[in-house]
Amino acid sequence: MSDGKVLQVNVGVPRANPAKKLAMTGIDKRPVEHPVQVRAPGPKTTGLHSGLIGDPIGDIKNHGGNDQAVYAYAREDYDWWEKELGRQLAGGAFGENLTTIGLDVCGAMIGEVWRVGDELELQTTFGRIPCATFQARMEEPKWLKRFTKENRTGAYLRVVTPGSVQAGDSISVTYRPSKSVSIAEAFEVYMLDRPRLARLLDAEGLPADLREDVRRRVS
Structure with missing residues (x-):
């Protein structure tokens, strides 16, 4: 049974990145019509960076790697933001690889x-923590605080089974942990409600480095 579908597959176009001391950013994602191969890229700094073949990542210290191999954002959340910001937002505007529809991503x-x-099989890992590159791209006052507060972050995913993806592909949830935390709740706790950090330890599939960070802070 299909829970939603891929509205767009977006691949980055390398651009200069004045927001960070880096030569390039791949946040400028554009839709492609052809199938794109997706595989686990390996470690964040030493691997292949993005899960999508041909998708560039400039800040390899903070983006990409196995636990951020793919980024998904819901068209429904874009529609909400369009009303809030008073302007149109095309799929890929937030730098996501998959623009979805009919799926509660957060x-x-x-x-x-x-x-x-x-x-293709993907597993959700965490929400998107906004950065200076995102702020520069959006050109909205206090965008990072606003994006964080509204908690419509989209979801990072790791690759469980490699395969291809293209616009129109169905998305089905084939496994849901009996004990976990939603993307939205986990992001709120981590960013805005630190006294509840221990709650994140219930999240099956939480990235190992994030779990260790939470354990350190809780203890």
């Missing part, structure tokens, strides 16, 4: 598995 449980199309 309500997804950390550790749940999505089947995308015929082969």
Whole structure:
């Protein structure tokens, strides 16, 4: 049974990055019509960076790697932002690889598995923590604080089973942990409600480095 579908597949176009001391950013994502191969990229700084072949990442210290192999954002959340900001937002504007429709991305449980199309399987890991590059791209006052407060972050995913993805592919939730935390709740706790940090330790599929960070802070 399909829970939603891929509205767009977006791949980055390398651009100069004045927001950070880096030569390039891949946040400028553009839709492609052809199938794109997706595989686990390996470690963040030493691997292949993005899960999508041909998708560049400039800040390899903070983006990409196995636990941020793919970034998904819901068209429904874009529609909400359009009303708030008073301007149109095309899919890919936030730098996501998959623009989805019909799927509650921020309500997804950390550790749940999505089947995308015929082969590809992805597992949710955490929400998107906004950065200076995102602020520069949006050109909205206090954008990082606003994006954080509204908690419509989209979801990062790791690759469980490699495969191809293209616009129109169905998305089905094939596994949902019985004990976990939603993307939205986990982000709120981590960013805005630190006294509840221990709650994140219930999240199956939480990235190992994030789990260690939480344990250190709780103890």
